[in-house]
Amino acid sequence: MTQHPTSDARRPANRGPKAAAGNRAALVAAAREIYAVHGLDAPLSRIARRAGVGQGVLYRHFPDRDSIASAVLEENVRQVEEAAAGEGASFAGVLGVVTWHLVQSAAFIGLLHADGANGRFHAHALAPDLSERFARALRGCLPDGHRLAAPDAPDAPDDLMLAVAMVSGAVIGPTPEERERRALAAWRLLGITVGPVAPFQG
Amino acid sequence: MTQHPTSDARRPANRGPKAAAGNRAALVAAAREIYAVHGLDAPLSRIARRAGVGQGVLYRHFPDRDSIASAVLEENVRQVEEAAAGEGASFAGVLGVVTWHLVQSAAFIGLLHADGANGRFHAHALAPDLSERFARALRGCLPDGHRLAAPDAPDAPDDLMLAVAMVSGAVIGPTPEERERRALAAWRLLGITVGPVAPFQG
Amino acid sequence: MTQHPTSDARRPANRGPKAAAGNRAALVAAAREIYAVHGLDAPLSRIARRAGVGQGVLYRHFPDRDSIASAVLEENVRQVEEAAAGEGASFAGVLGVVTWHLVQSAAFIGLLHADGANGRFHAHALAPDLSERFARALRGCLPDGHRLAAPDAPDAPDDLMLAVAMVSGAVIGPTPEERERRALAAWRLLGITVGPVAPFQG
Amino acid sequence: MTQHPTSDARRPANRGPKAAAGNRAALVAAAREIYAVHGLDAPLSRIARRAGVGQGVLYRHFPDRDSIASAVLEENVRQVEEAAAGEGASFAGVLGVVTWHLVQSAAFIGLLHADGANGRFHAHALAPDLSERFARALRGCLPDGHRLAAPDAPDAPDDLMLAVAMVSGAVIGPTPEERERRALAAWRLLGITVGPVAPFQG
DNA sequence: AATGAATGAGGATTCATTCAT
DNA sequence: GATGAATGAATCCTCATTCAT
Numbered sequence: 001m002t003q004h005p006t007s008d009a010r011r012p013a014n015r016g017p018k019a020a021a022g023n024r025a026a027l028v029a030a031a032r033e034i035y036a037v038h039g040l041d042a043p044l045s046r047i048a049r050r051a052g053v054g055q056g057v058l059y060r061h062f063p064d065r066d067s068i069a070s071a072v073l074e075e076n077v078r079q080v081e082e083a084a085a086g087e088g089a090s091f092a093g094v095l096g097v098v099t100w101h102l103v104q105s106a107a108f109i110g111l112l113h114a115d116g117a118n119g120r121f122h123a124h125a126l127a128p129d130l131s132e133r134f135a136r137a138l139r140g141c142l143p144d145g146h147r148l149a150a151p152d153a154p155d156a157p158d159d160l161m162l163a164v165a166m167v168s169g170a171v172i173g174p175t176p177e178e179r180e181r182r183a184l185a186a187w188r189l190l191g192i193t194v195g196p197v198a199p200f201q202g
Numbered sequence: 203m204t205q206h207p208t209s210d211a212r213r214p215a216n217r218g219p220k221a222a223a224g225n226r227a228a229l230v231a232a233a234r235e236i237y238a239v240h241g242l243d244a245p246l247s248r249i250a251r252r253a254g255v256g257q258g259v260l261y262r263h264f265p266d267r268d269s270i271a272s273a274v275l276e277e278n279v280r281q282v283e284e285a286a287a288g289e290g291a292s293f294a295g296v297l298g299v300v301t302w303h304l305v306q307s308a309a310f311i312g313l314l315h316a317d318g319a320n321g322r323f324h325a326h327a328l329a330p331d332l333s334e335r336f337a338r339a340l341r342g343c344l345p346d347g348h349r350l351a352a353p354d355a356p357d358a359p360d361d362l363m364l365a366v367a368m369v370s371g372a373v374i375g376p377t378p379e380e381r382e383r384r385a386l387a388a389w390r391l392l393g394i395t396v397g398p399v400a401p402f403q404g
Numbered sequence: 405m406t407q408h409p410t411s412d413a414r415r416p417a418n419r420g421p422k423a424a425a426g427n428r429a430a431l432v433a434a435a436r437e438i439y440a441v442h443g444l445d446a447p448l449s450r451i452a453r454r455a456g457v458g459q460g461v462l463y464r465h466f467p468d469r470d471s472i473a474s475a476v477l478e479e480n481v482r483q484v485e486e487a488a489a490g491e492g493a494s495f496a497g498v499l500g501v502v503t504w505h506l507v508q509s510a511a512f513i514g515l516l517h518a519d520g521a522n523g524r525f526h527a528h529a530l531a532p533d534l535s536e537r538f539a540r541a542l543r544g545c546l547p548d549g550h551r552l553a554a555p556d557a558p559d560a561p562d563d564l565m566l567a568v569a570m571v572s573g574a575v576i577g578p579t580p581e582e583r584e585r586r587a588l589a590a591w592r593l594l595g596i597t598v599g600p601v602a603p604f605q606g
Numbered sequence: 607m608t609q610h611p612t613s614d615a616r617r618p619a620n621r622g623p624k625a626a627a628g629n630r631a632a633l634v635a636a637a638r639e640i641y642a643v644h645g646l647d648a649p650l651s652r653i654a655r656r657a658g659v660g661q662g663v664l665y666r667h668f669p670d671r672d673s674i675a676s677a678v679l680e681e682n683v684r685q686v687e688e689a690a691a692g693e694g695a696s697f698a699g700v701l702g703v704v705t706w707h708l709v710q711s712a713a714f715i716g717l718l719h720a721d722g723a724n725g726r727f728h729a730h731a732l733a734p735d736l737s738e739r740f741a742r743a744l745r746g747c748l749p750d751g752h753r754l755a756a757p758d759a760p761d762a763p764d765d766l767m768l769a770v771a772m773v774s775g776a777v778i779g780p781t782p783e784e785r786e787r788r789a790l791a792a793w794r795l796l797g798i799t800v801g802p803v804a805p806f807q808g
Numbered sequence: 809a810a811t812g813a814a815t816g817a818g819g820a821t822t823c824a825t826t827c828a829t
Numbered sequence: 830g831a832t833g834a835a836t837g838a839a840t841c842c843t844c845a846t847t848c849a850t
Contacts, residue, residue, distance in 0.1 A: 020809070041243070043844060054811040059846075157387040162372055166388055169371010170364055185359040186368055190391060220829070222834055245819055256836045261821070424830070445647065447823060458832040463825075561791040566776055570792055573775010574768055589763040590772055594795060624850070626813055649840060660815045665842070 024061045026051040028071045036105045040069065070130065073108050076101050077134045083200040084137040091141045095187070096195035098138070098164065102171045103179045103197060112164075135161055148192070163190055226263045228253040234274045238307040242271060275310050275329060278303045279336045285402040286339040293343045297389070298397035300340070300366065305381045305399060308373040314366075337363055350394070365392055428465045430455040432475045440509045444473065474534065477512050480505045481538045487604040488541040495545045499591070500599035502542070502568065507583045507601060510575040516568075539565055552596070567594055630667045632657040638678045642711040646675060679714050679733060682707045683740045689806040690743040697747045701793070702801035704744070704770065709785045709803060712777040718770075741767055754798070769796055 030051035034042045044065065048058045062068040083089060083097040101108065112131045138160055142149055148160045170186035173179045180197055187194045232253035236244045246267065250260040264270040285291060285299040303310065314333045340362055344351055350362045372388035375381045382399055389396045434455035438446045448469065452462045466472040487493060487501040505512065516535045542564055546553055552564045574590035577583045584601055591598045636657035640648045650671065654664040668674035689695060689703040707714065718737040744766055748755055754766045776792035779785045786803055793800045 023810085044846090045844070048812095055846080056812075056848085057810060060809075065845085157383065159387070159391060162384065162387055163391060165374065165384075166368035166372045166391065170368045172367065181359070182364065182367075185361070185364055189361060189365060189368065191393075220834090225835080246821095247819065257821080258823085258837070259835055262834070267820090422830095427831085448825095449823070452833095459825080460827085460833075461831060464830075469824085561787065563791070563795060566788065566791055567795060569778065569788075570772035570776045570795070574772045576771065585763070586768065586771075589765070589768055593765060593769060593772070595797075624813090629814080650842090651840070661842080662816070662844085663814055666813070671841095 023051070023053050023057050026053065027058055027061060027068065028075065031068050032072045032075075032105075035069070035072065035107065040107055044068075069111065073111055073130055076108055077112075077130050077137075079200040080134060081137045082202065084141050086200075089141050090195065091138075091143060091146070092193045092195040094138060094141055094195075095192065096197050097200045099167070099180075099183050099187070099194055099197045100199050102164075102168050102183055103176055112161075131161075138164075163192065166190065225253065225255050225259050229255065229260055229263055229270065230273050230277065233270050234277075234307070237271070237274065237309060242309055242313075246270075271313065272329065272332065275313055275332055278310055279314075279332050279339075281402040282336060283339045284404070286343050288402075291343050292397065293345060293348070294395045294397040296340060296343055296397075297394065298399050299402045301369070301382075301385050301389070301396055302399045302401050304366075304370050304373045304385055305378055308370045308381070314363075333363075340366075365394065368392065427455070427457050427461050428475075430457065431462055431465060431472065432479065435472050436476045436479075436509075439473070439476065439511065444511055448472075473515065477515055477534055480512055481516075481534050481541070483604040484538060485541040486606065488545050490604075493545050494599065495547060495550070496597045496599040498542060498545050498599075499596065500601050501604045503571070503584075503587050503591070503598055503601045504603050506568075506572050506575045506587055507580055510572045510583070516565075535565075542568075567596065570594070629657065629659050629663050633659065633664055633667055633674065634677050634681065637674050638681075638711070641675070641678065641713060646713055646717075650674075675717065676733065676736065679717055679736055682714055683718075683736050683743075685806040686740060687743045688808070690747050692806075695747050696801065697749060697752070698799045698801040700744060700747055700801075701798065702803050703806045705773070705786075705789050705793070705800055705803045706805050708770075708774050708777045708789055709782055712774045712785070718767075737767075744770075769798065772796070 027047065031047045034047050034050055038046070044058060045055060047068070048055045051058070058068070062071065079101070080094065080097055084094045112134055135158070139150070142160065148163055150158055150160065167183055167186040167190075171179050171183045173182055183197070184194065229249065233249045236249050236252055240248070246260060247257060249270070250257050253260070260270070264273065281303070282296065282299055285296045313329055314336055337360070341352070344362065350365055352360060352362065369385055369388040369392075373381050373385045375384055385399070386396065431451065435451045438451050438454055442450070448462060449459060451472070452459045455462070462472070466475065483505070484498065484501055488498045516538055539562070543554070546564065552567055554562055554564065571587055571590040571594075575583050575587045577586055587601070588598065633653065637653045640653050640656055644652070650664055651661060653674070654661050657664070664674070668677065685707070686700065686703055689700045717733050718740055741764070745756070748766065754769055756764060756766065773789055773792040773796075777785050777789045779788055789803070790800065
């Protein structure tokens with residue numbers, strides 16, 4: 001009569017101090033899943049519940065709404081960085097990783113470009129450095145003379161990031177399959193070759 | 203126990219039934235502006251306030267959240283149809299009109315493609331016919347053999363609509379100028395020529 | 405987009421002055437049906453819509469919520485009076501008419517007894533005279549010495565009206581059939597014989 | 607854009623989690639009183655206010671309208687069960703407890719029978735088990751061969767519950783005294799002996 | 809350091825009632 | 830007289846955020 005976790009419980013509880021780091025990770029993982037299913041406007045309480053922690057813990061680790069979203073995004077970016085830093089990293093291969101993340105949740109990579117004018121998130125506060133890291137990683141493995149290469153002109157549009165934004169705009173659809181199909185079609189329309197769509201494998 | 207209209211306080215206005223049509227138009231206009239600034243999740247009360255009418259009027263004209271959004275979108279689509287139906291309508295010209303609307307509010311043309319999985323809007327309920335009308339108008343003035351033309355294969359991806367979605371993904375930025383710059387860059391990346399970005403002039 | 409009569413429309417419109425009497429009747433009939441289905445708390449707008457008239461007309465004829473309920477109840481009571489006034493009127497026969505009305509809508513005959521403490525209706529304002537008329541009609545055909553007859557003691561409980569209230573308490577159930585079954589069982593428990601359950605036939 | 611707790615104004619109270627149990631009890635008590643005076647349609651906000659808690663607390667403990675009503679009713683039923691389980695429990699004695707509850711608020715025991723067709727409450731969802739418990743308790747102390755005993759026929763009407771419903775129909779009136787007088791008169795009309803009308807004394 | 813209850817503002821929605829036409 | 834649009838108060842419900850334990 002008084003309970004209503006409704007669903008979303010994951011771990012039995014999780015008390016005691018040492019769990020701090022684990023809690024943080026659980027929150028980020030929970031947020032990723034919740035965001036993927038319910039969008040960025042999902043109630044924070046749902047994230048906490050899914051992570052199996054109290055609301056207070058969420059606030060301890062992430063003082064405001066943006067910071068948890070950033071944390072999720074940060075993981076995405078890190079994977080892209082790692083993919084780009086790998087031994088035989090190719091541009092097409094890294095784009096495959098990027099595309100995989102887009103397919104999982106276009107909203108997220110989309111955040112890298114968002115200006116926040118229309119949403120509750122303000123990317124210029126949220127992701128500027130993440131955006132920079134993402135761009136750098138991608139640019140790092142771009143072959144010389146590639147059509148997405150930034151020209152010499154200093155303030156010319158950054159075609160590389162623009163292209164990613166465009167693909168993220170295309171990635172809509174109810175199922176991952178449909179979303180992946182659209183992502184690949186979008187890259188094709190841009191004339192860009194993409195490697196296998198998959199998460200980065202350390 | 204039930205409702206009662208204030209106690210007695212002076213009732214303001216009530217401009218009478220004559221105002222109905224005007225109110226509806228005001229609501230749509232208000233919604234367009236509010237959506238552009240605050241996004242599709244803006245409180246309905248804000249729209250009503252901006253339109254200068256009571257909450258009830260909004261609900262009378264638009265029984266649910268989708269229907270007001272549809273009304274705004276419908277106007278956009280109509281303009282595109284009119285642009286496409288005009289005398290010397292060219293594909294590039296119509297794309298210019300489309301782009302103008304994207305620049306005003308990418309969210310809206312975006313709705314045409316949205317699947318609503320993550321948001322409160324469910325395009326398959328909201329815009330399927332609008333989407334169809336939009337696609338038809340655009341396709342109608344697509345030159346034969348254009349690279350966005352649908353191939354013979356029946357269930358091949360619709361490159362035309364995909365391209366619009368991609369551009370809408372690119373159109374982000376705090377100012378209209380920035381947004382227009384990005385839109386044009388996106389079309390350029392796609393290798394598509396666009397006419398002047400402007401509203402349709404009857 | 406602007407319409408939502410939802411249902412409940414009955415007559416095409418109904419305009420013009422002379423219709424006043426007809427409108428009143430239509431409203432009472434509509435109210436009876438609406439009350440039976442949706443209960444006494446049904447929105448007034450629904451009654452007006454069902455009657456095929458504007459809201460204003462309802463207010464013209466019935467200035468407040470109680471007065472329309474009274475009007476419906478008045479018709480019920482009138483039928484009982486007529487049944488009681490008929491040639492070979494028997495107590496059992498009249499009880500059959502009463503029971504028929506209870507089965508149609510227990511709420512209504514219930515109003516005759518209600519004190520309004522718990523509801524929005526205040527019977528002492530609503531139905532005192534109706535209640536009196538109802539009691540008189542019923543008492544009029546009560547055989548001498550019947551067990552429900554009022555004793556000589558002046559302020560003894562009025563068993564006759566109490567019995568009706570009791571039966572109305574028993575008349576619950578989703579279908580008319582079930583409701584009638586319960587009504588008859590209730591009279592039986594009271595040891596009272598009831599004639600055929602049917603409306604009064606002039 | 608979203609919520610924010612006042613701007614900064616001093617937060618009142620928050621008596622801490624310890625208050626939880628107390629709050630729940632206070633809510634049930636408040637609901638009982640409010641229902642008795644204003645009926646089952648009373649605004650939930652009024653109950654919360656009377657209990658001295660925020661709206662949210664009410665929703666935490668009772669996720670929907672029915673569940674708070676159930677909680678109140680459950681207490682009633684429990685008392686009847688306890689009365690029936692007591693040492694020298696007699697049928698008349700238990701009926702006295704039942705009658706006491708009816709006098710307090712006929713609406714509640716009435717819920718046990720309600721079908722909800724016309725109201726917002728749907729007894730088949732709300733009270734079926736409570737109804738069953740109530741019936742069982744009462745039947746448990748019914749002397750063999752009592753006139754309200756269920757006959758052998760399997761689907762014969764349950765006279766016991768019918769009688770309670772009838773009495774609850776009779777229990778109307780502005781004051782408890784009047785209500786008790788009517789309840790007793792109703793039992794008398796049924797030829798049923800009732801013990802002292804009083805709450806169950808552990 | 810974690811828990812999860814409490815708070816209350818804000819937004820959605822409904823309807824009684826008025827009133828211009 | 831009739832129509833039905835407009836008004837806005839009231840209620841429902843949700844959730845961000847705080848804080849006692």
